[in-house]
Amino acid sequence: MSQRVVLGLSGGVDSAVAAYLLKKQGYEVICVFMRNWDSSLNNDILGNPNNDASVCPQEQDYNDACKVAEHLGLEIRRVDFIKEYWDSVFTYFLEEYAKGRTPNPDILCNKHIKFKAFLDYAKKIDADYIATGHYARVEHHEGEDSVMLRGVDNNKDQTYFLCQLAQFQLKEALFPIGELTKPEVRKIAEELDLPVAHKKDSTGICFIGERDFKEFLKNYIPAKPGKIVNYENKEVIGEHQGIMYYTIGQRKGLNIGGKGGPWFVIGKEYDDNILYVAQGDSNDWLLSDEALITDVNWISSKKVEGDFDCTAKFRYRQKDNDVSIRFIDDTTIYVTFKKPVKAVTPGQAAVFYDGDVCLGGGTIEKVYKDNKEIEYL
Known part of the structure; x- marks a missing residue:
């Protein structure tokens, strides 16, 4: 009897090729589209005061996932993890940004959603493994720890985002495309004539997608403009739109041109809402x-x-x-x-x-x- 694998099918090319490879290897593959952000439920569940109906463009991704599953002759299910995502990922994301820090939600998303809530669901339907389209590799050893390795494609390796996985999660995981490069994945998709063979990669926030980030964040954390201050002489040289929008070392988007070379962010004073910048050799500051x-x-x-x-x-x-x-x-x-x-x-x-x-x-x-x-x- 073949082993059952529940694959997270996102509507992108990587998970689509992962589904094909698993089927080719003889697994019983069940595809699951994870629905973790629902704008129609913002008022009831997510508490979005503006009820922004454009928050999540997931429908197109879901439609693409369905087309891929049909093309490969695989079952697909749509499963909601909306509350889990809000409670375990997005709340922390907002809290950190409100403090002026810049967290990485993709790491928490993998830990709590893709390899926890999703894993729990897979176990309920008697799956032997879960799988995703991450560029990473895993070695399973009987009676010993599983080991996570970088993906073969150095330009696409995603182990950075998987660093919070525990043994109980890693032992149940498969990464079918970890031995491939992105061009090889694209080639397989083209040869199979997959509907998403030429779909561009997503670069937005995990499950939320690509959008004007500042405008999106304003729905949850009111923008609070403040002073941009030259750290060396404490002179006010501009106004920022909210210190949560800036990262250490950032050069672009400061709108404070002047002589002496480019300005860059070197610090934030949260209590007084001040963004500190400097010029010159960034090595001296950063x-x-x-x-x-x-x-x-x-x-x-x-x-x-x-x-x-x-x-x-x-x-x-x-x-x-x-x-x-x-x-x-x-x-x-x-x-x-x-x-x-x-x-x-x-x-x-x-x-x-x-x-x-x-x-x-x-x-x-x-x-x-x-x-x-x-x-x-």
Whole structure:
């Protein structure tokens, strides 16, 4: 009897090819379109005061997913995780932005929705595994830990967003396209004449999609304009639209031109609603050499002891940084950088690697330079 796999079919090309590969490998595949954002229920469930009917363009994605399932001769179901998404992902997302930090909702979305609520649903229908179209790899070992590896395509590797998966989640997961590059995935889709073969990749917030982010966020957190201040002389040089919209190191969108080179964000004062900027060599302002990482998820059941050399990414698509890590307690890591790193930002994720193995990750809590904390907030 073939093993049953429940696949998250998003309406994109990656999960479509994943569905084909699973079927080809002999699995019994059930496709599930996860419905996690419903604008028609905003007032009752999500509390959106503006009841913005354009919040989620999911219907087209669902229609595309149905076409793919029909094309491949697979069953598809539509399952709601709206409340789970709001409670476990979006509320935290809003809370962090309201504090002036810039969280990564995709990491929480994977932890709580795609590999928790979705996994729970799959177990209810007696699935052996769940699968997604992530560019990542997993090795399952009988009686031992499962291991997560980077996807073969370095440009598309998504293990950064999967760093919060625990063993119970990873052991039940399959990543069918992890051994492929994006061009290879596109080629398979074209050869199969899949309806989404040429559909562009989504780059929006997990499950919410692509939209004017500032306008979207205003539905939930009122914009609060404030002063843009030159940190060196404390002179007011402009007005920001709300410090939640800016990230450390940001250069574009400040609208404060002038002599002396481009301006860039170096800090935020939340209580007084001030955005600090500077000019000149950004290395002087943005480099750090140590960081404190909290809420750490360590994928292996065995934590490293003492100082351990590995690499780290402090934002997606960043090159690997050589670091040394040391556990302070079960969920806190102190990181020492072998070379200073630019714009390591509180609220964002730090993800650790040993070669191709993703070790886990956590939230950047504090950043240091020359043994002094950098007051980004």
